[in-house]
Amino acid sequence: MPSRTVARRSVLAAPALGLAMPARAQGAAKMTIATGVDPSFAPFYVGREGGFFQRNGLDVTVNTGPSGSAMVAFLIGNQIQSAYGAEQAGVSAHLVDHAVVAVAEGTALLRWISVLGRGVESMEALKGKRVGVARGTGSETFWLSVLDKLKLDAGDYTVVNVEAPEMVAALERGNIDAFAVWEPWPTRAMRAIPGTRILVNNETIQVVRNYVYMNRGWVEANRDTATRFLRALVEATAFIESDREEAARQVARFLRQDRGLVAELMGKVGYRMDLTADSVANVQLAIDQLRGMGRLAKEVTPAQVIWPDALRAAAPDRVKI
Secondary structure, eight states, rough: OOOOOHHHHHHOOOOOGGGGOOOOOOTTTEEEEOOSSSSSGHHHHHHTTSHHHHTEEEEEEEEEOOHHHHHGGTTTTTSEEEEEEEEHHHHHHHOOOEEEEEEEEEEEEEEEEEEEEESSTTTTTTTTOOOOOOOSSSHHHHHHHHHHHTTGGGGGEEEOOOOOOGGGHHHHHOOOEEEEEEHHHHOOOOOOSTTEEEEEEEGTOOEEEEEEEEEEEHHHHHHHHHHHHHHHHHHHHHHHHHHHHHHHHHHHHHHTTHHHHHHHHHHTTTEEEEBHHHHHHHHHHHHHHHHHTOOOSSOOOOOHOOOOOOHHHHOOOGGGO
């Protein structure tokens, strides 16, 4: 996770990329939410671009940073009201402030994260080389899962901490020989850098999941607003599943990215906005990985990190744990 100074500048300096939006409802409840810049976080973007927040009586500012996971720390002390990021980030933030909880699984990354190398043919050939990993994010979760699943020795690789948006440039400069990260960076690297190839993707390793996080104290003090917010996300998610073409257009507009690329990437994930046994299992995996790295400051369980009451109030049929 980046330093709090860098993340704070990202969150406070980039409100919603200056996009035109429908007129805001007078007297709407104000919220600030934050995540990264990629289509896997589409419910946050569509919630705003598609008017779902507005129709639920909310005035929501969507801020972006270097990754969704980097934004989760801002729930500590209620600097923002919701964040969208991976498992390890939520567990780590919860260890600092037990009020930071996962309220929904937002996205299952089905074919989304890869180890991509330049000038190497396989994970075996990558031994002894430098691998870019974004610490404390789904990038690290996936890298550790690759090592475990393929029975590889972590000591055979030199891990370099690199933020996701910097990985393509670092690979092109030769600062790293490979990286483990989510889309769109693998696709962008293969398009821009000759000799790059995917060595392994997450389809056969692990389905990484992104969660919607909130501060439990804020939710309990603003129950009606929190319920309307989660209901808006459920509605936005249903819209994404029912009209991918229009949803891709909205996401591309928000991110100012090519619509064709966005539509292709959105086909590699599943938008959930629920809580299931799989949601619990992935949080347990993150806990186990943090423990294995000596970064679990105290023992914690998925039942402490995941708080289903907020989603149950908004959409009880989506809570299946």
